Amino acid sequence: MKISAMQWVVCTTLLLLTVTIFATMNLSFSWVFYLTVLGQLMLVFTVYKVLKDDYKTDKTFRDFYEDRPDLGQ
DSSP states (O other): OOOOHHHHHHHHHHHHHHHHHHHHTTOOHHHHHHHHHHHHHHHHHHHHHHHHOOOOOSOOGGGOOTTOGGGGO
16 A cells, blocks of 8 residues: 555654654653654655655646735736
């Protein structure tokens, strides 16, 4: 099963939120440390996956933000 770039973003976010919760709960330092290292590696890989993702759109910079279409013209 191929994991999409957005799934990597969700997994990395959940892991780093878990690290924050573990650190707040004074869990063992080794657990927090190893999960932090894993989270940092996942973050680097996630950035790579997002940048290399084969995503196509017909929007251009002139489209600006879709919630304010009057600013794009």
